[in-house]
C-alpha cells in the first residue's frame with residue numbers, strides 16, 4: 001500500500017505523516033520533558049501511566065535519558081545504561097504500543113551541566129574547561145556549577161561506545177527509535193558552539209571540526225538502529241545553560257547540509273524561546289533552517305494549534321512538538337480535534353514529586 005497517497009498536500013496537525021518506517025496518525029509530537037520522578041535512576045509504574053496517558057500523540061519523545069553515569073546531571077532522571085532500567089522502560093513502551101502510540105527515546109549526556117556530587121567527587125566533562133554561569137540541581141539542593149574537565153581526544157570514542165550501548169538498550173526496551181539530544185547546552189551542543197568549544201584538536205575550531213563529534217555519534221547510532229530510526233534535536237538559537245555562539249548560522253547550516261545526506265527519521269529544532277531572546281540570542285529563523293534541511297523537520301517552542309497549523313501549511317515544518325501543553329493535556333490531540341479548552345500547566349510540579357501535576361491532569365473523557 002502506498003501510504004503517501006493518503007497524506008493531503010496541505011497538512012494540519014491532525015493529518016497523518018510517515019516518519020522513518022512509521023505511519024503516525026497525526027503530526028503532534030510530545031516534546032522531551034524531564035520530570036525527575038525516577039528515584040534510583042530507574043523508570044517507575046507512575047511513569048508508565050504518564051506516558052500511556054499521552055499515547056494519542058503521533059510520536060512521543062521520552063524525557064532526556066542519560067546514556068551513562070558520566071552523562072547524569074540531575075536527580076531522579078531515569079537512565080538507559082543498566083538491565084533494570086531496560087526492563088522498566090519496556091513496561092512503558094509496551095503500554096504506549098498497546099494504545100497504538102509510537103515512542104522514541106531521547107539519549108542524553110549532560111556534559112558540563114552536572115556536579116561532582118553525581119560522580120563520586122570527579123569533575124563533569126566538557127569540550128573545554130569553561131564553567132557555565134548558574135547552579136546545578138543536585139541531590140542536596142542547588143550548588144554553583146564547577147569548572148568541568150576538558151575531555152581528552154582519546155576519550156571521545158568511549159563516549160560514542162556509551163551512546164551505542166544506550167541505543168541498543170533502547171531498542172531492547174522496545175523503543176521505536178532514538179533521538180540524539182544535541183540541544184539546550186548539553187554535551188553535544190557544547191561541542192557545536194564556539195562559546196563552549198575552544199579545542200585545538202580535530203573536535204574544535206572549524207565548523208567541520210565542531211560538528212564532528214555529533215556526526216560520529218549519529219553515524220554510530222545509524223549502525224545500531226538504522227538511519228530511519230534516528231532523530232536529532234538541535235537548539236540553534238538557544239542560550240539556555242549559558243550557551244552562545246559567534247555565528248550560529250555557519251555551524252547549524254553546515255550541520256543540516258551534512259545531515260541531508262543521511263536520510264534520518266527527522267531533525268527536531270527548538271525555535272528561539274522568549275528567554276533566548278531576553279538573553280541576546282543570535283536568532284536563526286526557521287525559514288533558514290528549513291531551506292538548509294531536506295528531510296522531515298519537527299519544530300518546537302511556544303506553539304499553539306493555530307501557529308502550528310500555519311507553520312505546517314507554509315511547509316516550514318512537517319510536525320510540531322509541544323512541551324508544556326503535553327504536561328497539562330494528556331489528550332492534546334483530541335482537544336485540538338474538538339477545539340476544546342486546554343488545562344493550564346502548573347510549573348511548580350514540573351520537576352520531581354509524585355502524581356500531582358504529573359498523572360492527575362484530566363482528559364476530556366474523565
Ligand SMILES: Cc1cc2nc3c(=O)[nH]c(=O)nc-3n(C[C@H](O)[C@H](O)[C@H](O)COP(=O)(O)O)c2cc1C
Nearest residue numbers: 031032033034063064300301302303322323324350
Ligand atoms: C519541565 C520541562 C522539561 C524539559 N525537559 C527537556 C528534556 O528532557 N529534553 C529536551 O530536549 N528539552 C526539554 N525541555 C524543553 C521542551 O522539550 C521544549 O523544547 C520547551 O518546553 C518549549 O516548548 P513548549 O513551548 O511547547 O513547552 C523541557 C521543558 C520543560 C518545561
